Each structure stands twice: as structure tokens, then as C-alpha cells.
Amino acid sequence: MLTNLSIDNYALIDSLEVSLDAGFTIITGETGAGKSIFLGGLSLVLGKRADLSSLRDKERKCVIEAYFQIKDYGLQSFFKENDLDYEDTTVIRREILPSGKSRAFINDTPVTLDVLTQLGERLIDIHSQHQTLRLTENDFQLKLIDALADNKVRLQDFRKTLTTYSSTKKQLEDLIDFQNNALKEQDYNDFLLTELEAAPLKEGILEELEEQYEQLNNVELIMEELSKGDQLMNDEQIGLTSLLSELKGTLSRLSGFGKQYESLYQRIQSVYIEMDDINTELQAFQDNIESNPELLEETSAKLQSLYNLQKKHGVSEILELIKIREELSQKAFETAHLDEKIAIKTRELQDLESALEEQALVLREKRNAVIPSLKQQLEQDLAHLGMPSASFHIQLESVDTFKGNGMDELSFLFTANKGSDYGELKKVASGGELSRIMLIIKAILAKYEKLPTIMFDEIDTGVSGEISNRMADIMKEMSKDMQVFSITHLPQVASKGNHHFKVFKTDTSEGTQTNMRKLSNDERVVELAQMLGGNEVSESALAHARQLLN
Structure with a gap:
């Protein structure tokens, strides 16, 4: 409190x-x-x-x-x-x-x-x-009936199922929309997928092909330069190998005369070994390189195919093409299995509909069970409040749609006079009548909430x-x-x-x-007297006030 x-x-x-x-x-x-x-x-x-x-x-x-x-x-x-x-x-x-x-x-x-x-x-x-004024709204009236019917937990369960139902319904609609769009795009997507699957898509392939193309396209220049390198390495008079060998022998003879000469010898020995490896590779390159117009043409075609695919799909990286291929492959897989998915989701939705209908039926039964006693209590209490002819007509009708509080439409009609037609509260009840009805309803709700x-x-x-x-x-x-x-x-x-x-x-x-x-008590007497007769407090008003308090 x-x-x-x-x-x-x-x-x-x-x-x-x-x-x-x-x-x-x-x-x-x-x-x-x-x-x-x-x-x-x-x-x-x-x-x-x-x-x-x-x-x-x-x-x-x-x-x-x-x-x-x-x-x-x-x-x-x-x-x-x-x-x-x-x-x-x-x-x-x-x-x-x-x-x-x-x-x-x-x-x-x-x-x-x-x-x-x-x-x-x-x-x-x-x-x-x-x-x-909320008293005239169906949601409020139904809340009253549910309080009397102790439907709180049942309503929570219904709303939980309804949330799952709405989510499942949306998923089914999305699947059907996807299927409709997928069928329209399927032929074109299949063509794109076939095209991408035929291409040699792997990480680094573009750089690899570009390097291969440059080598094949410049094979004569490469052969010429390799030959020149071999000559520089192996010429009998001025070849690097011969000169380094001679220098290595000189330093070898000096190496016994001190650590500084030994260090020089070790260093030239390392250089000689490295130069020997380079010489071996140069000769291997020379032996293996040759003109290959067919391979050049094939490499050029692969490159052009990849360039065309990049342009078609508006990307600059092979990895992006791989991603598009995977997405198209996934779409193709999903499209092939959509009928099965739709059938499964349809069965789920039907099961949820059945569950909601069962839960709504229980809610309706519980509500109908308390309506007679609510009608009796309202009419009895209103009679006590000066409305002896007040009468309610409260009825539930089932509907085909799922609402947040079940599958019911509530008819909550009222008349204050015998022989008068029933009507909606907001149309037939006066302000004073609404106040009395609302007080009774609040008193009823207070017992349950x-x-x-x-x-x-x-x-x-x-x-x-x-x-x-x-x-x-x-x-x-x-x-x-x-x-x-x-x-x-x-x-x-x-x-x-x-x-x-x-x-x-x-x-x-x-x-x-x-x-x-x-x-205080004395001040209350004066306040009540003023409420009875105005600011000019008379003895009779004070007496009446004391009588009310007592």
C-alpha cells in the first residue's frame, strides 16, 4: 500500500x-x-x-x-x-x-x-x-468475466500459443512467397550457377593465372634473359662462378693466418654456395622453359572468363564470386526442398490452430459458467444502489478469428428500466448509472485481483x-x-x-x-458542514455533520 x-x-x-x-x-x-x-x-x-x-x-x-x-x-x-x-x-x-x-x-x-x-x-x-468510459469497452467487460472465471493462466497459455501461431504463419507465408519468386528466377539462377561452377574458382586463382599468362606471353624475353644470366655465371674468362671459385681459393689459403681471414673465408664460402644454387636454378629454368601457344591461349581464355564473371556480378574479388556461387547453390537446394518445407510448416500451423481452438473453447466454457452469477450480482447490487429495474443481457458468441483473448465476441447489454430495450452501455446508461456500475465492478474485481x-x-x-x-x-x-x-x-x-x-x-x-x-475529528465536522451547507456554517449543518460521522 x-x-x-x-x-x-x-x-x-x-x-x-x-x-x-x-x-x-x-x-x-x-x-x-x-x-x-x-x-x-x-x-x-x-x-x-x-x-x-x-x-x-x-x-x-x-x-x-x-x-x-x-x-x-x-x-x-x-x-x-x-x-x-x-x-x-x-x-x-x-x-x-x-x-x-x-x-x-x-x-x-x-x-x-x-x-x-x-x-x-x-x-x-x-x-x-x-x-x-472504459466500462463501455468490450475488452474491459471481458476482463471482468475472465477475472471471475479465474482465466489468468489460461489466457497466458492461449497468448503464448497465439504468438507461436503468428510466427509460424509468417514463416509459412515467407516460404510461399520465396517459392513463388524462386520459381520465377529458377532458370536464370540455374544458368548463373552452372556458369560459376564451370569456372575455376578458388582463392588466389586470379593472381596465379595472371602470373602464368605473363610468363607464357613473354617466353622469348625470359629465355633471352636466362641465357644472358647463364653466360654471366659460367663464362670461362669472366664468369661469376669461375671468379668466385678463384677468390674462395685465395681466401682459403689465408684462413690459417688468423681469425679475421677465417671469417672472410667463411663468408665467401656462403656466397659461393648461394651462387652455386642460383646457377643450378638458372640452368633448370632454361631447360624447362619453352614456348606453348596452346597453354597461353587456354590461360588467356580462363582469365577472360573470370574477368567477365566479375563484371557480370559487379564484384572485384574471386572470393565474392565464390560467395555468390554458394548463395546460388543454397537457393537451388532450398528451392528443390521448398515443397517439403511448406508441407511441414503447414502441418505445424494446423496443429497450432487446433491447440488454439481447444484453448479458446475452454476459455469460453469457463466464461459462460460465471456469466449467470455475474449478471445476478450486478443486478442485485445495483438494486441496492437505487436501480431496482436494472438488467443485463450478457452473451458470448464464438468467432472464426483468433483474438488476443480467445475466439469470443462479447455482447454486454443493459437496460435501467422495465420494458425498455437492451442497448450498449455507452448508449443507454447515464453518467450516474455508469458510476454505480463501475463501482460494483471494481468491488468485484478487488476480490479476485x-x-x-x-x-x-x-x-x-x-x-x-x-x-x-x-x-x-x-x-x-x-x-x-x-x-x-x-x-x-x-x-x-x-x-x-x-x-x-x-x-x-x-x-x-x-x-x-x-x-x-x-x-482532525473536529476539523472533519466543519469540513462536512461546509460540504452540506456552504462556507457559512450553521448549527444545523454542524449537527448534521456530527450525525453523519457518528
């Missing part, structure tokens, strides 16, 4: 801090006093989006902090899933900076607005006049007298199991609270400010 709330620099609130208790808490104040500002501040800390207009002083940040006692509400898994530190007393803080940037914290850990909203929905249900706190914002709009007294009794009864707040203009409702806060405005040198404080 909500135990403390502090609001700093928000709208007309300069600084406000209140401590809150369990039970039934009343919040009153004159029209325009700022009750909606208090509610707006609370909504911000629960995840509502904010803007710079929230700041009272545009130079300071707005800070709203709320303390919640959550020990008994099984929220540990939420904290674990979102990597948050769990505390029995959890603190939520929201900051709006002068720059317009917003920050949110749960137990001092920064969180996104989405995470804050998810936690807020588990802590407080703020019922506003806007939410009363373990929500710590609920806040009613003028849910008694459009009613008065004894009916408002009975609505207050319902809220007070709800407060035995949860923390209940009611923002009200009606003294009959205000008198039923365990605690009573008043919102009021004060004018200072710095401008108008909204404040909120808890009333």
Missing part, C-alpha cells in the same frame, strides 16, 4: 509531504483547489508521461517520491525479471528536469518509463472518469443522498482488504472514511499554492 507521498515543485504544489494509512481515506476540497493536481503528481510517479508544464519553478527540477509497503503482494518475481533490488518498503522516485528530461528510479535504480508503468499498474489502480491500493476520483459523480451513502458503504467494505482512496464532493461519502485529507489553496507573495493536510 501507499504509505508516504512527497511532491516538490509540481504545478501549484511547492512542497507537499503526506503520510497515508490503510483503510478508507477521503480526499476533499473545493472545486479548483487542486485535487486533480495531487492526482496528477501521483500519476507521474506511476509512469505517466510528463513535460515542462509540470514544473512550478522552471529553474528547479520537479521531484515526486512515493513509498509503498509491498511485502504481501508477491512482487519479488517482477523485481528479479527487471534486475531490480527488492525491498519490502519500495521507493519510487520521478524527476522532471528543467531541460524537459525525465528520470525514474525504483529503489534508487534508474528504470525506463515502461518498467515504472508496469510496476505502477501492480501497485495502484487510479479510477478516473475517463476509466469509467490482489491489488494493494485503489483510488476513486469522483466515482460518485451523478448520484446523491442515500445512493451515495450506499456507494460509500461499498468502498468502505472494499477497504477491509485493500487501501482505498476516494476523492469526493459528497458529505455522505466523506463521512465514511477512516482518514480525511483536505486539499486547499493559499495565496502567498510568491503566488497561489496547493496544499493538503489531514483533518
Whole structure:
């Protein structure tokens, strides 16, 4: 439950801090006093989006902090899933900076607005006049029936299967689209694949062929230069081999006269060995090289083929051609096996459809089982709230499409008078009637949804007298199991609270400010008297107020 709330620099609130208790808490104040500002501040800390207009002083940040006692509400898994530190007393803080940037914290850990909203929905249900209009929506009405039918786990299972079904359906559609496109492109792709498979594609092949082509194309020049090299090496008069041999002999004779001569000899010996190897290779090259026009033509053709393939596919590397070949090969394989894949995926989809239909049928049976008792309870409670002829016609009809909550269309019709035709709530129910229906529904839901706190914002709009007294009794009864707040203009409702806060405005040198404080018993008498008879409090109004409180 909500135990403390502090609001700093928000709208007309300069600084406000209140401590809150369990039970039934009343919040009153004159029209325009700022009750909606208090509610707006609370909504911000629960995840509502904010803007710079929230700041009272545009130079300071707005800070709203709320303390919640959550020990008994099984929220540990939420904290674990979102990597948050769990505390029995959890603190939520929201900051709006002068720059317009917003920050949110749960137990001092920064969180996104989405995470804050998810936690807020588990802590407080703020019922506003806007939410009363939700009563007229089928999704909300079906949520009520599912709560009574204890369908929470079944709905989770259905939605999980529906997610798998949607994913599988998309995969099947993609396969069929791929097959249609693949069949159109198959002949051309097969031609490209055949062409690439015929080419000698391997890493480094282009450089290898270009080198071979240069050698074959310049064979006469190479032969001429090799011959010249052989002559320089082996000429009897000036050949390098002969001269090095003679130098080696000279240094050999010197090597015994000292280490420096021995070192020279070793070095010339190494040079001689290297020159001998070079001479051997030169002669081998000479023996093996020959003109080969056929091989030159073949090499030229291979090169041209590779160049043409690079140009055709718009690439500059052989590795890119290899990748394209592999992709075309994979496409060809997939195309050849598409019928089999489509058949398998079709069977998967059919199995999922059957599972969804079975799950939807169970949901429908559970819903139909509770509809009679819901109808009876609604009509019985509304009779207690001054609508003895109110009647509901609630019926489920199966549909062929899978929806997020099953395969049902809900018909939730209402009439307030005997003999009148049933109609949709939004068309036939007045504001006061909707408020009463919504209060009853909230009271029913409270028994099934373990929500710590609920806040009613003028849910008694459009009613008065004894009916408002009975609505207050319902809220007070709800407060035995949860923390209940009611923002009200009606003294009959205000008198039923365990605690009573008043919102009021004060004018200072710095401008108008909204404040909120808890009333003592004597102050409650005066507040109720003013609600009954206006600011001029009479003895009769005070007596009536005391009677209401007692």
C-alpha cells in the first residue's frame, strides 16, 4: 500500500509531504483547489508521461517520491525479471528536469518509463472518469468475466500459443512467397550457377593465372634473359662462378693466418654456395622453359572468363564470386526442398490452430459458467444502489478469428428500466448509472485481483443522498482488504472514511499554492458542514455533520 507521498515543485504544489494509512481515506476540497493536481503528481510517479508544464519553478527540477509497503503482494518475481533490488518498503522516485528530461528510479535504480508503468499498474489502480468510459469497452467487460472465471493462466497459455501461431504463419507465408519468386528466377539462377561452377574458382586463382599468362606471353624475353644470366655465371674468362671459385681459393689459403681471414673465408664460402644454387636454378629454368601457344591461349581464355564473371556480378574479388556461387547453390537446394518445407510448416500451423481452438473453447466454457452469477450480482447490487429495474443481457458468441483473448465476441447489454430495450452501455446508461456500475465492478474485481491500493476520483459523480451513502458503504467494505482512496464532493461519502485529507489553496507573495493536510475529528465536522451547507456554517449543518460521522 501507499504509505508516504512527497511532491516538490509540481504545478501549484511547492512542497507537499503526506503520510497515508490503510483503510478508507477521503480526499476533499473545493472545486479548483487542486485535487486533480495531487492526482496528477501521483500519476507521474506511476509512469505517466510528463513535460515542462509540470514544473512550478522552471529553474528547479520537479521531484515526486512515493513509498509503498509491498511485502504481501508477491512482487519479488517482477523485481528479479527487471534486475531490480527488492525491498519490502519500495521507493519510487520521478524527476522532471528543467531541460524537459525525465528520470525514474525504483529503489534508487534508474528504470525506463515502461518498467515504472508496469510496476505502477501492480501497485495502484487510479479510477478516473475517463476509466469509467472504459466500462463501455468490450475488452474491459471481458476482463471482468475472465477475472471471475479465474482465466489468468489460461489466457497466458492461449497468448503464448497465439504468438507461436503468428510466427509460424509468417514463416509459412515467407516460404510461399520465396517459392513463388524462386520459381520465377529458377532458370536464370540455374544458368548463373552452372556458369560459376564451370569456372575455376578458388582463392588466389586470379593472381596465379595472371602470373602464368605473363610468363607464357613473354617466353622469348625470359629465355633471352636466362641465357644472358647463364653466360654471366659460367663464362670461362669472366664468369661469376669461375671468379668466385678463384677468390674462395685465395681466401682459403689465408684462413690459417688468423681469425679475421677465417671469417672472410667463411663468408665467401656462403656466397659461393648461394651462387652455386642460383646457377643450378638458372640452368633448370632454361631447360624447362619453352614456348606453348596452346597453354597461353587456354590461360588467356580462363582469365577472360573470370574477368567477365566479375563484371557480370559487379564484384572485384574471386572470393565474392565464390560467395555468390554458394548463395546460388543454397537457393537451388532450398528451392528443390521448398515443397517439403511448406508441407511441414503447414502441418505445424494446423496443429497450432487446433491447440488454439481447444484453448479458446475452454476459455469460453469457463466464461459462460460465471456469466449467470455475474449478471445476478450486478443486478442485485445495483438494486441496492437505487436501480431496482436494472438488467443485463450478457452473451458470448464464438468467432472464426483468433483474438488476443480467445475466439469470443462479447455482447454486454443493459437496460435501467422495465420494458425498455437492451442497448450498449455507452448508449443507454447515464453518467450516474455508469458510476454505480463501475463501482460494483471494481468491488468485484478487488476480490479476485490482489491489488494493494485503489483510488476513486469522483466515482460518485451523478448520484446523491442515500445512493451515495450506499456507494460509500461499498468502498468502505472494499477497504477491509485493500487501501482505498476516494476523492469526493459528497458529505455522505466523506463521512465514511477512516482518514480525511483536505486539499486547499493559499495565496502567498510568491503566488497561489496547493496544499493538503489531514483533518482532525473536529476539523472533519466543519469540513462536512461546509460540504452540506456552504462556507457559512450553521448549527444545523454542524449537527448534521456530527450525525453523519457518528
